[in-house]
Amino acid sequence: MKICGACERELSDDSFSEEERGRRQSSRRCEECVAAGNQLVLMKKGLARSEEDECPICNLPLPLDDNELPSQACCLKRLCHGCNFSAVKRGMWDCPFCRTPTPETDSQVLAMIQKRVDAGDPMAIWNLGSNYRFGEGVEKDVTRAVELYERAAELGVKEAHHNLGVLYDKGADVQENTDKAFRHYEAAAMRGHVPARFNLGCMEFRAENDDLALQHWMIAANLGYQDALNNVKGMFMKGVATKVEYTEALRGYQCAVDEMRSPERDDAKRLRH
Template sequence: MASCVPVQAAATAANTEEVCANCGKEGSDEVKLKNCTACFLVKYCGVDCQKIHRKQHKKACKERAAELKDEKLYSHGHERAEGDFCPLCLLAIPFPLKVHSSYNACCTKTICKGCYLATERRALSDICSFCRTPISKTSEEALGRIQKRVAAKDPEAISELGVVHFYGALGLEKDATRAFNLWSEAAELGSITALFKISMAYYRGEGVAQDKAKAIRCWESAAMRGCAESRTMLGCVELENWNFDRAVRHFMISAKMGFKKALDGIKEIF
């Protein structure tokens, strides 16, 4: 049986931050109090006290944990991710990225159309704008370059190889499961692009069992790292659930980053 006995005074004492929320023991060199890691509202002298106090504390803990999560979700990711900037001119590439940029398999860099056209005007269209490697002339050559970067554990190359498998490009057969596994590996190595693709795979059930809860968690993680697409998807989810205030907050963040679909979402609400 646990030795700690709940003390009502512990919850109302003026120095609640320095006493166990369950038994009222004061913190000292002998009694080390530890925060509730979910809400950080109360402290406990041990696991036994935390278990005893759980039923009484559960509601407040859950509410505060949700508040802390929202604070982090809405305060992070207001600036675009590093991969959204051209490595040559250092300017943000307009959305949608695929329309306004070009991906180079040789160095896994995404170059804005402006820098790409500038290279062409200098009669250098047959080499990479960034690393000056000759442009791939065949699918086999392009695939080989991607695989070389994959072997070097380049997260963006791994993510791109996932795209190749997903669409069955460069002579490979379509394989959504293989694509998902590659995106998972790339996401673990830090690719925000891959993290977004994982979320869409979970949401649609492509290459993995459909799990919208996991999709939302991935969107949240990517959004806090500056992924405007993920932030907009979170806004769409909130809109579907009639949480208009939360939807607008997400859409506003994405819209300020230049994502037109987020602006369209705001127009739909108002």
């Protein structure tokens, strides 16, 4: 018996083609769903970014290159460079969101995060995991980082799922585990985590599942991920993706990028470069 990733029914093996039987549960479709053109649940969730991915001050989607930056230690909010830049221009050096004085040392940052961890804050647990993963304010301890990421992932933090996916996908400081990488990437992608969606496409491409890779990259491109758009273009040039698919990805990408722009962010970007 196998579960169809589209209709989510448990069906006998002969309800699936030989090719579909060889795929993971989340990526297989029964013959009935294939004939009806029913999409995988994996491809129907995470098609838009969540409110968590918006800057809480300007309410615009955070640029994807900023999305994995550490949160403010005081309130654990992720602020765009534009709002930070605007605050500094006004002479505000404290947190632009909660007005807490900016911590001056790593130990102060760690104390703020630890206080929230002790209170069971999921984002604080994820942040502390990253501290241990990269050795920021604490001695690097990837085993401890994985423990904290897993705890945060259980509490629904998509970034923690993505971090675990990267670790198991790359075999970086942990034993490589493709099944775990897929599972965590999928959990993050279905919650709207764009880099996780892109990485799913890369894993499917390496597994020679071009149809699934293209679907993941189309979704990521429509959410503003440039590497995904580049890969869709590459598949179009090779005749795997159609002109319609590439045009759709290009149009969706540009709309998403426009939504992430603001004069303040443009000013901050110019100053950083």
